[in-house]
């Protein structure tokens with residue numbers, strides 16, 4: 001193709017040229033998804049963030065999943081400790097559903113008008129499954145051009161959470177394949193299993209013992225999440241607790257998950273598999289194993305026909321490679337990525353890797369043997 005000088009598109013550059021991206025534009029805005037059952041304290045938490053004097057410009061999108069007739073979403077920006085309400089126009093009224101086409105654009109155009117936000121918090125309704133929403137913000141580079149998923153924060157009500165986890169009426173829709181075997185999976189389960197931070201709120205309404213039982217059950221479901229116990233949703237600090245989580249580009253919390261898994265919750269558990277240093281062939285084998293498990297829903301080497309259909313909600317890992325590289329594994333539902341660790345461990349740390357899975361029916365099948373066999377075969 002030939003272009004006359006005058007016709008050449010202005011953005012065409014030669015291979016040896018570079019384009020300076022203005023820093024302001026290059027900096028992406030983190031988005032945190034806030035979930036939790038009805039009445040757990042989400043609004044209390046968001047109001048606390050909006051009115052706290054933390055010097056950050058935070059935009060809060062309330063109730064991202066409400067009536068389809070509602071074509072504007074309430075968006076509130078904090079300004080010098082005061083909450084100022086704006087309206088966010090999205091195409092079909094539900095930011096969770098329209099995020100692919102208009103949701104992100106709506107946020108971006110508002111930022112153009114109002115100046116860039118430091119953080120965006122997206123509140124889902126009590127019944128939302130955050131696993132459906134997270135991949136939209138995390139993976140697609142086109143979508144995530146100015147926004148990136150910082151993490152998922154789930155609020156639970158200390159007094160009612162155990163009842164919610166055991167209540168068949170709370171069964172979450174859309175997981176029929178795994179429903180035939182074992183206890184039901186409730187919305188409370190999926191909100192906990194996908195969380196990077198769990199705030200156990202309303203601690204004033206339970207005894208110390210009751211609180212411990214809640215903490216144990218939650219940790220057995222999700223052994224990776226940071227847990228905070230609060231009253232009136234007041235967390236000790238915002239950064240690192242609710243904002244600036246970097247849940248999808250760091251794996252520091254891996255050390256929290258001990259080996260194996262707990263049986264305390266019969267529906268969902270966290271499984272931690274240790275891995276020795278890998279050859280590059282073995283790294284390819286881990287990648288192939290994850291593709292099989294996450295994309296095909298097949299556990300390599302598992303001969304059991306008609307066994308329970310497992311579900312993986314979250315994957316995280318740190319892999320040490322013999323050539324000196326250190327890789328990070330991040331996944332949510334069927335989407336995963338293995339990439340160079342942005343902050344490799346220091347030389348004194350033993351090069352022991354780990355893969356952690358959070359999901360359903362993990363205790364019914366031998367995931368550890370399956371993975372270690374795949375790695376062994378590739379040695």
Ligand SMILES: Nc1nc2c(ncn2[C@@H]2O[C@H](COP(=O)(O)OP(=O)(O)OP(=O)(O)O)[C@@H](O)[C@H]2O)c(=O)[nH]1
Nearest residue numbers: 038039040041042043044126201202203231232233
């Ligand atoms: N006792 C007690 N009450 C609380 C606490 N936190 C919030 N509440 C109260 O619980 C009720 C529900 O809190 P919200 O913040 O509206 O809960 P939510 O999760 O936004 O609920 P929905 O908007 O219905 O989804 C309100 O009346 C709050 O004042 C707490 O730590 N202890």
